Amino acid sequence: MRIALLGSNGQLGLDLQQALAGHELIALTRRDFDVTDHARTRSLLTALEPEIILNTTAYHRVDDCEIFPDLAYGANALAVLNLVRIANDLEAVLVHISTDYVFDGKSVEPYRESSPPWPLSVYGNSKLAGEYLVRTMARKYFLIRSCGLYGHAGSQGKGGNFVEAMLAKARKGDSIRVVDDQVLTPTSTMSLARQMAVLLPTTHYGLYHMTNEGACSWYQFASAIFEISGLQADLSPTTSELYKSPALRPRYSVLENARLKELGSNCMPNWRSALQEYLDAKLRLAG
Secondary structure, three states, X not given: OEEEEEOOOOHHHHHHHHHXXXXXXXXXXXXXXXXXXXXXXXXXXXXXXXXXXXXXXXXXXXXHHHHOHHHHHHHHHHHHHXXXXXXXXXXXXXXXXXXXHHOOOOOOOOEOOOOOOOOOOHHHHHHHHHHHHHXXXXXXXXXXXXXXXXXXXXXXXXXXXXXXXXXXXXXXXXXXXXXXXXXXXXXXXXXXXXXXXXXXXXXXXXXXXXXXXXXXXXXXXXXXXXXXXXXXXXXXXXOHHHHOOOOOOOOEOOEOOHHHHHHOOOOOOEHHHHHHHHHHHXXXXXX
């Protein structure tokens, strides 16, 4: 398959390059074009004639989205509408990445693809707007929601990822406070990339949840990072109220990979196993 990978130098993009290495992959970054530049995006993608447009780009600085909603909707909705139209014109499949933040966190059981979304923040609303544009207008699409992503490339727009931030703080001897009242499923971008590589050659189009299995709080995730790494850390739990972030986060955003399981295609490991693999690989690279 001829795949145009947008955001190829991000943490998910780099792992997708590895997972999709058997395909004709065109790796594109912001240096090639900004997705909010609709004319250039159309011109370049039309010339490339991909069979799949795989969009990993987003404006995902959750707190900044509250201050700059125009940037959030420009990248997460209007740019997506442009990609939908381009994919339809090229008769290509659009693959778009969304988020657990489309839910309000009031559930007591994992959200399925059929669960009604109700976002709490500008970021969540902008991502849901992009979802609706894909679901109502794209002729062929894979819409993928994931959660708590971390990968070896780090999230460049955020200056790292949660795992790397925790390791750095522990090594400096910082006092670390992490919220214990937000429950999620941390997801390795390598796990997600491998799962996407299984799904993309099929025609089972539609909405999918794709996360590692299991659930934990951010505090429990941090504890596991230090336990597996063998690091001693001054770690203690805190609450969302004390953290006082500008954007509201869902208190519970665990996703059920229901559709993958219905298809017999779920290959996502438990979150602790994925974290172990990530940290083992990090250790090998350092050695």
